[in-house]
Amino acid sequence: METLSWLFKNFGFFFAAVFLLYIFLAIRSLVQLYDNLRHVTATAVGDQALGFLNPLFQRLRQAHQRSTLSLDPVIDAIWADFDSRISSCQTTLNGYVSSLVLVGFAGTIVGSIGAFREMFKGLADGRAATEAFLASWNNGLSTALYTSLGSASIGAVIITLICSRWMQQRIKRLESQVALTIADILEEESHESQAA
Amino acid sequence: MKGMLTKTDGSLRIGLISLVIFGLLLIIPGIVMQLGSSAEQVMVKVKHKFVAAPKKVSAKPAVEPVRRIPIKKEQQIAKTASTADATVKKTALQPNPTVTQKSPQQMTAVAVAKVPRETPKKISVQKKIQSPQTKVQAQKKSEKIVEVTLSEAPPVVVKPVAPQAPAIKLTSLASLSGVTGETTPSVRVDKKEYRRLFKAWQSAGGEKVEGEKPALRVENLRQTFDSFNMKPVALKGTNAFDLQDGTRLPEGLLKNYAATVFEVKNPWQDWGAGLKKLGLKQGSSIEVRYYMYDFIHNAIYARSQQAIVWAKAQGLLAADAQGVEVRGRAYQIKQQGGGRFGVFVPQQILTVSGKQIKVAPSAFAGQPDIEQLQQSGLL
Numbered sequence A: 001m002e003t004l005s006w007l008f009k010n011f012g013f014f015f016a017a018v019f020l021l022y023i024f025l026a027i028r029s030l031v032q033l034y035d036n037l038r039h040v041t042a043t044a045v046g047d048q049a050l051g052f053l054n055p056l057f058q059r060l061r062q063a064h065q066r067s068t069l070s071l072d073p074v075i076d077a078i079w080a081d082f083d084s085r086i087s088s089c090q091t092t093l094n095g096y097v098s099s100l101v102l103v104g105f106a107g108t109i110v111g112s113i114g115a116f117r118e119m120f121k122g123l124a125d126g127r128a129a130t131e132a133f134l135a136s137w138n139n140g141l142s143t144a145l146y147t148s149l150g151s152a153s154i155g156a157v158i159i160t161l162i163c164s165r166w167m168q169q170r171i172k173r174l175e176s177q178v179a180l181t182i183a184d185i186l187e188e189e190s191h192e193s194q195a196a
Numbered sequence B: 001m002k003g004m005l006t007k008t009d010g011s012l013r014i015g016l017i018s019l020v021i022f023g024l025l026l027i028i029p030g031i032v033m034q035l036g037s038s039a040e041q042v043m044v045k046v047k048h049k050f051v052a053a054p055k056k057v058s059a060k061p062a063v064e065p066v067r068r069i070p071i072k073k074e075q076q077i078a079k080t081a082s083t084a085d086a087t088v089k090k091t092a093l094q095p096n097p098t099v100t101q102k103s104p105q106q107m108t109a110v111a112v113a114k115v116p117r118e119t120p121k122k123i124s125v126q127k128k129i130q131s132p133q134t135k136v137q138a139q140k141k142s143e144k145i146v147e148v149t150l151s152e153a154p155p156v157v158v159k160p161v162a163p164q165a166p167a168i169k170l171t172s173l174a175s176l177s178g179v180t181g182e183t184t185p186s187v188r189v190d191k192k193e194y195r196r197l198f199k200a201w202q203s204a205g206g207e208k209v210e211g212e213k214p215a216l217r218v219e220n221l222r223q224t225f226d227s228f229n230m231k232p233v234a235l236k237g238t239n240a241f242d243l244q245d246g247t248r249l250p251e252g253l254l255k256n257y258a259a260t261v262f263e264v265k266n267p268w269q270d271w272g273a274g275l276k277k278l279g280l281k282q283g284s285s286i287e288v289r290y291y292m293y294d295f296i297h298n299a300i301y302a303r304s305q306q307a308i309v310w311a312k313a314q315g316l317l318a319a320d321a322q323g324v325e326v327r328g329r330a331y332q333i334k335q336q337g338g339g340r341f342g343v344f345v346p347q348q349i350l351t352v353s354g355k356q357i358k359v360a361p362s363a364f365a366g367q368p369d370i371e372q373l374q375q376s377g378l379l
Helices: A002-011 A013-037 A047-066 A071-124 A129-162 A165-195 B014-036 B073-078 B120-141 B191-204 B267-277 B294-313 B368-375
Strands: B088-090 B186-189 B215-218 B231-236 B239-242 B260-263 B287-291 B325-335 B340-350 B356-358
Touching: A002 A013, A002 A129, A002 B014, A013 A047, A013 A071, A013 A129, A013 A165, A013 B014, A047 A071, A047 A165, A071 A129, A071 A165, B186 B191, B186 B368, B191 B294, B191 B325, B191 B340, B191 B368, B215 B294, B231 B267, B267 B287, B294 B325, B294 B340, B325 B368, B340 B368
Parallel strands: B088 B215, B186 B325, B215 B325
Antiparallel strands: B231 B239, B231 B287, B260 B287, B325 B340, B340 B356
């Protein structure tokens, strides 16, 4: 495949593999985040958006019916589950971006070492400047430049997506909906107990 | 489609969707790169490549068909007979030059009248030398020639010849280095004689060679490489590098050369040292070609045809013999004070059955350079 061969040729085998891995993981996290937020619209939150919390909401109702002692732990569990779904994706993506930046930095260092070595070797051997520069490009300089460029570009794309208005708005709306749902459950139980 | 991407509970199949997106991210840039890549215009339009006719001689190594890249289909059709795959082999210089080398070397069949670089007069000579080439090339340029990119080159086409045309292998400087005991036979003449011989060789290259081109092998091409003004070029993608000095050849420069090229079968084996100097990694995909001028190609083939015609006239070769290989040596004619050019002298014809026919110098009666070499005792 043209893209893969280009990547392995210009990034070096190790860094190309690392970049591909991080790209795949980032895509996976983004898809997961999208899956959690796709039912959240600008004006409303669909029932399916918090479907993954239904068992915990049911547990909250039961806890409220029996006693108030276990209410807080259940509410904490709801928020923990919410964080594990939503916030963890954001944290993961942030982690990937940071790692990519570091990998790009490492690629720059490694590539520069190889490039300078070839360049000095070529000049010491008395090769023509064009030969020496070509050798240094093929033996590290391309890796140094492309890894930096790749990490910067990918990091910028991921940060842009995470911090986008679309993403942040829906995450906040979902958080609000969780809080409102918890409040509804507690109020609902209170009304029933008063009615009884 | 929706069922493929979602689970029963309505959530997305994250793994599958991730893989699909990842795959698209790899494929789409590749497509864009392919669409964005321009047609191969860096290399000179290649009309054909020398293809050595396969010989049944056991001593000879097997040759491989050379890829033929037709540039102009009309020309190709018109030249179906004339542009038969001619195998040019250059015997690699071996410690025993009479031994058939394992990898037949490609020969720059055309004796390139190399313009001496040392004196200004040589430049003027070179211009004269180029005139017939220019003439020939001008004629060719007037025709619409579709440049075929390397990537667009049609699959290997080997014109069926009985026997099959052998592949051409270019002489490898690297493989020839270190070969001992072989010196370039040469004769030194005065300026006037030099010009006379040079013009005669040059005019021989001005005539277009008709008929099937035989396979060729030059035994000492390694030393005479420079004399024929061959340019070894390494092709990497769309970049071309001159293997003699490692410089990158600008686009279009090779258009000045003939459309006939020689392709090196094992570039890393033959040009390993030169390719490494270019900064290429050992074993990476690379193509090495030899470029020459048209008139040089024509001159060498004209002499080869002359040898075959002589052999047939003498009854040494069957009138309908095909697939023969002409072997010879390159000789240098040097000018007193500086300057030299190479000429090709066929010395042997090898038939498909393995019969070797010695070509006498009398086959080239009237050729000034042959006569000079005879007088010098080299022939």
